[in-house]
Amino acid sequence: MEKKPKRPKILVFSTDKISDPGIDQAGLRKIHYSPSVYVISLPCSSGIKPRWVLHAIKQGFDGVFIAADGHECSYSQKCPEFTNAIIEESQRLMKENNINPKRIRMAAICSVCAEPFVNHMSNFSKILSEIE
Amino acid sequence: MEEKLKKQRIGVYICHCGGNISDYVDVTQVKDLVKNEEGVIVSKNVMFACADSNQKEMVKDIQDGKLDAIVVASCSPKLHLHTFRNVAVRGGINAYNYTQVNIREQCSWAHSDTPAEATEKAIGLIRAGIIKVSNSEALETIEVSSTRAVVVIGAGVSGMRAAIDLAKMGNLVYLVEKEGKPGGNISRWGDLFISGKKGNDIVDALTRQIKEQSNVTLFTDAAINKVSGSLGNFNVEVKIGTEILNLKAGAILVATGFDSYRPADGMFGYNQFPSVTTLPEFKEWIDKNQGEKLVFNNRNIKSITYIYCVGMRETKGTNKYCSRVCCTSAIHNSIQVHEKFKDINVYHIYRDIRTYGKQEILFERSSKNGDIFLKYDEKLPPFVEQIGGKIMVKVKDELTRNQEFEFETDLVVLVTGMVPRHDSLELAGKLKIPVGNDKFFNEIHPKLRPVETVINGVFLGGSCQGPKNISESVQSSLAAAVKINALTKNPKIQLEPIIARVNFETCVWCGKCAEVCEYDAIHPLEMYGKTVASVNEATCKGCGICAPICPVDAIDIAQYSNAEIEGMIDGFMQLVELNIEGKIETTEEQGSSAGMNDLPQIWRRISASLEVAAKTIPALATELDLNTEMITYHLMTMNKYSLVEAEGLDDNDEYYFYKLKKL
Numbered sequence: 001m002e003k004k005p006k007r008p009k010i011l012v013f014s015t016d017k018i019s020d021p022g023i024d025q026a027g028l029r030k031i032h033y034s035p036s037v038y039v040i041s042l043p044c045s046s047g048i049k050p051r052w053v054l055h056a057i058k059q060g061f062d063g064v065f066i067a068a069d070g071h072e073c074s075y076s077q078k079c080p081e082f083t084n085a086i087i088e089e090s091q092r093l094m095k096e097n098n099i100n101p102k103r104i105r106m107a108a109i110c111s112v113c114a115e116p117f118v119n120h121m122s123n124f125s126k127i128l129s130e131i132e
Numbered sequence: 133m134e135e136k137l138k139k140q141r142i143g144v145y146i147c148h149c150g151g152n153i154s155d156y157v158d159v160t161q162v163k164d165l166v167k168n169e170e171g172v173i174v175s176k177n178v179m180f181a182c183a184d185s186n187q188k189e190m191v192k193d194i195q196d197g198k199l200d201a202i203v204v205a206s207c208s209p210k211l212h213l214h215t216f217r218n219v220a221v222r223g224g225i226n227a228y229n230y231t232q233v234n235i236r237e238q239c240s241w242a243h244s245d246t247p248a249e250a251t252e253k254a255i256g257l258i259r260a261g262i263i264k265v266s267n268s269e270a271l272e273t274i275e276v277s278s279t280r281a282v283v284v285i286g287a288g289v290s291g292m293r294a295a296i297d298l299a300k301m302g303n304l305v306y307l308v309e310k311e312g313k314p315g316g317n318i319s320r321w322g323d324l325f326i327s328g329k330k331g332n333d334i335v336d337a338l339t340r341q342i343k344e345q346s347n348v349t350l351f352t353d354a355a356i357n358k359v360s361g362s363l364g365n366f367n368v369e370v371k372i373g374t375e376i377l378n379l380k381a382g383a384i385l386v387a388t389g390f391d392s393y394r395p396a397d398g399m400f401g402y403n404q405f406p407s408v409t410t411l412p413e414f415k416e417w418i419d420k421n422q423g424e425k426l427v428f429n430n431r432n433i434k435s436i437t438y439i440y441c442v443g444m445r446e447t448k449g450t451n452k453y454c455s456r457v458c459c460t461s462a463i464h465n466s467i468q469v470h471e472k473f474k475d476i477n478v479y480h481i482y483r484d485i486r487t488y489g490k491q492e493i494l495f496e497r498s499s500k501n502g503d504i505f506l507k508y509d510e511k512l513p514p515f516v517e518q519i520g521g522k523i524m525v526k527v528k529d530e531l532t533r534n535q536e537f538e539f540e541t542d543l544v545v546l547v548t549g550m551v552p553r554h555d556s557l558e559l560a561g562k563l564k565i566p567v568g569n570d571k572f573f574n575e576i577h578p579k580l581r582p583v584e585t586v587i588n589g590v591f592l593g594g595s596c597q598g599p600k601n602i603s604e605s606v607q608s609s610l611a612a613a614v615k616i617n618a619l620t621k622n623p624k625i626q627l628e629p630i631i632a633r634v635n636f637e638t639c640v641w642c643g644k645c646a647e648v649c650e651y652d653a654i655h656p657l658e659m660y661g662k663t664v665a666s667v668n669e670a671t672c673k674g675c676g677i678c679a680p681i682c683p684v685d686a687i688d689i690a691q692y693s694n695a696e697i698e699g700m701i702d703g704f705m706q707l708v709e710l711n712i713e714g715k716i717e718t719t720e721e722q723g724s725s726a727g728m729n730d731l732p733q734i735w736r737r738i739s740a741s742l743e744v745a746a747k748t749i750p751a752l753a754t755e756l757d758l759n760t761e762m763i764t765y766h767l768m769t770m771n772k773y774s775l776v777e778a779e780g781l782d783d784n785d786e787y788y789f790y791k792l793k794k795l
Contacts, residue, residue, distance in 0.1 A: 009704075009705075011701065017576055017580070017581070020208075020210075021208075021210060021577075021580065023237075023238060024210065024237035026242055027237035027239070027240075027241035028237055028241060030244055031242070032242060033242060033243075035242075035243040035253045036249075038260075038704045039238055040260075040697060040700055041209075042689075042692055043674055043692070044675040044676055046675065046676065046680070047675060047679050047689060048676075048680060049680045049694070049697075051685070051694070052697050052698060052701070055698050056701045059701055059702060060705045061704075061705070071569045073566075074566060074576045074577070074585070074586045075566070075650070075673060075675035076566065076650050076675065078650075079677075082648070082677055082680075086680050089680070111579065111580070
C-alpha cells in the first residue's frame, strides 16, 4: 500500500442554503477531493468571526476557505462586502500572529458548484503546500 | 476546551446507510473509537438511522439511558435534520440538543477512493459533532399567533389563481391590484399557447371565480403604502386614492409580475424608423387586427424580420440573464401571422432558440412554415437601417460561416424579454425582501425553497422572481399558496429559535449591529442601568451578520456560539492524537491480494464464506448472522463490480447459488 500523502488540512466555512448543498453535490456525484477538507456550515458567510479563523490556524489547520454565497446570498445584497471585511480583519489578525495571510481564501460557491468547489480545494491545497 | 462540557450523557449513532457509508468508512471502528469520547455513554452502529425501527430504538435509548444529547452521523442534515430532532423530542430531550454529522455526502462518497482516510475523517467529524452537542443549549421554538388572512399583491394571472386557492383553503384574502382592473399582462394578449384560449377569456374566468368566493376582496387602483409586523401578524397599509386602508394578514404573497423591456431610442432603429417595433407591441397589434392584409403604420407588410435577444443576455449590460419565454413568444407570434395573413416571408435572426418542452412543437411548425432562421453572434449584432423608405437588415449568419446577408424587410420586430417591474425596488424596500443581481425578487433557494423569501411569511409567485411563462407562473404561485396555507391554518406558528443573542454583560451599545441589520431586528434597550442591544425574536433571521461586527464580541447566533464552533475545530484537530492508522490501513501484502481491505468489511466476510463454497442468500444470511435484505443488497453490488457471480438454482429452484468470480 502506498504511503499516505501529506495533505494540507483545510477548514471550509460553508453556508446552509447555498454553498453547503454545492459541497454535498460533489459527494453525491462522487467527485473526489482531499479528505483533509473539513466543513462547518453556517447560515451566512457574513457571520463568520475572524477569531474562529485564527483559532483554526492556531489549532493546526493549514488554511481556511470561505465558500460564500456571493451575490446569491438570500440575506443581504451586501454579503460579499461583509465577507470581504471579515477576510480583511482575519488577515490583520493573522499578520499580528505571524501567520501568512494567504492561508485564508474565499470564493462564491453555489448549490450546484460541485466541480468548482473541488477545483478550489485542489488549487488551495497547492498554494498551501507552497507556503513555508 | 477550557469550558466545562455541558452535556455528559450523549448518544452517538453511526449509520451504515445500507452500505453507502459503510462501504467506505469502517463504521465499526468509528463506533469503537468515539465511545471513549468525553460524555459519550452510547455509541452504536445502525443499518439505516432514519428507519422507523431505529428511531424507536433511539427513543428507548434516550429514555432508558437518560441521554441528554444525541449525535447522528449519517447523511446530509438537509435530508433528516427534522427527522432526528423529532426523535430527540419523542425521547424527551430538547430538539436542539441534537447534532447531525454528515459522513455520507461530505465523507464516504466524497472520499470513496481513500477509505482509510475517509474513516479517519469520519472520526474527526463525529468528534466535532460530539463537542458541538456538548456545548449545545436547549432552545425553545418561538411561537407567534397568526391571523388567517393573506394579502396577495398583484391581481395578474398568478395572483388571481393563488387568491382563489387560498380562499378555497379557508383564508381571508385581500387581493391588491395597482391597475384599474385585474388581469395584468395577459389581459392584453390574444391567443395563448398551449391552450389556444385568449388572455382576456382567462382573466374573465378568473374574475368570475373570485366574485364567487365570498372571502376574497379585490382592491383595484390600490398600492402598498407601508408594511409592518412580521409572520402571523403583518400590518399592510394600502392606499386607494387618498384613502388609507389597514389590512391585517398572517402572510403576504408577492405576485407583481414583470415589465417588458423597452429598447433605447435608436436601438436597431427603434423609435427611429416607423417600421421597427417590439414584440409586445406587435403582439397586441396583431391580436386586434381583423383585416385580411397585414398593414402596419400604413405600410403593406409582406416580410417580417424578428431580431431575438434584444436587451437580454448582455455580456456587458444590466440584463445578463436569458428571459426564456421570448423565443417561444416570437415563434408563436410568427405562426399567428402565417395563420391570419397569406404570403408573408418571415426571418428569425436569433442568437439561440430556447423553445423547451412542448414549445418545441411551435419551433417545428415554424420551420415547416418556411421561415428562415439566421444565427448571429452577440459581438456581431444585425444592423438595421432605412434607405429611401426601405428597411434594410444586414447580418452575418453563423450557420453559413459568418456569410453576410443583406435583405429588405417591411417590418422589424424586436424580440424583447421580461425585466423586473419599474417599481419592484420600492416594494422590496417596504417588504424588506432581497432582490438578486437581475433585480427580480430573490427566493431563498431556486430549487430547495423556490417560493419563500428570507422574510418569514413573505412569499413569491409568478414572474416577479424571474421570467416565467403563464403555466410556470401559476405553478409557482399555487406552490406559494399551499406553503402559506400550511402556516396560516394554525393559530400558532412555530419559528426557528436560531437567532442572534446578546450578552448583556459585555454589550456596551455602540449601535454597529443595528446599522448592519437589514431586518430592523436590533434596537437599543435600557437594562441594568445601561443601554444594550436587544434582538426582536420575530424579525431576526439568524443570518449572523451582526456577530462579527460587534467590537466586544457580545453577539452569538444560537447553535453557532464561539464554544460550539471553536469546539468543532478542536474536534477536527484532535484527530492527530488518534492512533488509528495501524487498524485501518492495509499492509502491502494484504493490499496486493485483490485489495480486499479497501472493500467494505461485509464484503470481506461474504468473500471469505464464498471462498469455501458457493452459497445461496439465505445460507449466507444464516452463516453471517445478517438479514437476507442486507445480503441481497451487498451481493448485488459485488455482482456489479464483478466480484461474485450466480451459478445454478438450489434444489427448490428458489435461490441462486453465488460464488466468487475468478479474476
